[in-house]
Amino acid sequence: MTAAAPADTAARLTGLVRALRGHGLPIGPAETVDAAAVLDVLGFADREQMRAGLAAALLRSEGGRTVFDAAFDLFFPLGVGTPEAVRADPPPVPDDPEPPRFGRPDPLREQLRERLAAALAADDRAAQARLAGEVMEAFGRYGVGGSPGSDGWSAQQALGRLAPETLLARVLAALREANPGAVDLADRVLADEIRRRIREFRAMTAGEARRRVAELRGPERIAERAVAPTADLVDFLYAGRTQLAELRRTVHPLARKLATRLAARRRRAARGEIDLRRTLRRSLSTGGVPLRPAYRLRRPARPELVLLCDVSGSVAGFADFTMLLVQAMSEQFSKVRVFAFVNRTAEVTGLLRAGDDPARLAARILAEAKVTGYHGNSDYGSALGEFAERHLDAVGPRTCVLVLGDARNNNRDPNLDALRRIDARARRMFWLNPEQPSLWPTGDSAALAYAGVVEMHSCRNARRLGELIARLLPV
Secondary structure: OOOOOHHHHHHHHHHHHHHHHHOOOOOOHHHHHHHHHHHHHHOOOOHHHHHHHHHHHHOOOHHHHHHHHHHHHHHOOOOOOOOOOOOOOOOOOOOOOOOOOOOOOOHHHHHHHHHHHHHHHHOOHHHHHHHHHHHHHHHOEEOOOOOHHHOEEOHHHHHHHHOHHHHHHHHHHHHHHHOOOOOHHHHHHHHHHHHHHHHHHHHHHHHHHHHHHHHHHOHHHHHHHHOOOOHHHOOHHHOOHHHHHHHHOOHHHHHHHHHHHHHHHHHHHHOOOEOHHHHHHHHHHHOOOOOOOOEOOOOOOOOEEEEEEEOOHHHHHHHHHHHHHHHHOHHHOOEEEEEEEOOOEEEOHHHOOOOOOHHHHHHHHHHHOOOOOOOOOOOHHHHHHHHHHHOHHHOOOOEEEEEEOOOEOOOOOOOHHHHHHHHHHOOEEEEEEOOOHHHOOOOOEOHHHHHOOOEEEEOOOHHHHHHHHHHHOOO
């Protein structure tokens, strides 16, 4: 085993902390000092134990663990504090690195596939980690012999050559041979388990590629560009299916946090303003010093909330998450009504049922609610006009209206008069736009026109959405 020098250890730890802060994780000096103490106690004998110790010292919640693991692999790679058995050197690259022609066998590829199938069947993570390094060494290098700045490593290229998904039947046969009494149901369960192990191996290979690129480019640069952000910082417009699923899992924790903040604001607001006359009268008993200020007590009623959501494909993920969030914190409002639109507007409050699959919310709305007309493109002008004509009774003097959408109107009439009618009836009205402000004047966007009527805020991720809801909604 090898241990890093003290100066190198300090540089790695501070680099890891900077990278995690760059991804929005709240890590202060106290957590950094605790992490240094963890390294001093645990040492480098067991890398996974060191990973767990640093995670416990640096992270305040489990939500940042994925980002931490990816950054940890960059700043504390396998060569630092890892037993020699795990850190075994991979076999040399063959003399002919070119991919074999059609029909020509590739002995190295078949050997690696055979070993990977055995490691997957045994669920041997140490062997899989070694194989990830060998696969990258054999198939992941690109730009060899080319221009100096083009050399690098590609996990996609390596995994494309290895094709681990095609090992499912081979691994399943090996497990079935080890358990000859398995039934069909057990086969299906085993198949799902094998797919999970293959996904983990792919993640190991991607981590190995990042580590090797970090050796070439520097870990700070790779941590900034190649480590995926936490779920609450994922851009709504560019989130993939897996990221949206992870984002939906953060709905209820975020709702509880926002509910606590709104309740605290409501308690503070209930105290009202200082009653100067009663405060001066009280101060007579303390020699004219107002030690106990008196307040004009008021009992504010909980506000009503109306959501007007664009559920077209471009912003469906943003609307889905916001509707689920509002549903989870509905107890903070006296009434919540939700309206969805593409180019027609329909109330969908009844479709937001607790316990339903959140991933199917947009599909259910599109299938059961009349939100599209003779075409399927967004038309904010028609949708706002229909809401103003048919559903304006949902807005009253205690109502806060939130419009959710990117305001891309496909060059149609924005119908600003309808927006003004809604705004005139509401207590407060805000527009949350998932696009960055620099894009509002571009293309078919009517964002600037709408922003001239109501207050518009850029809301690109869940963290920003939580901040806006806690700050903007009335109490």
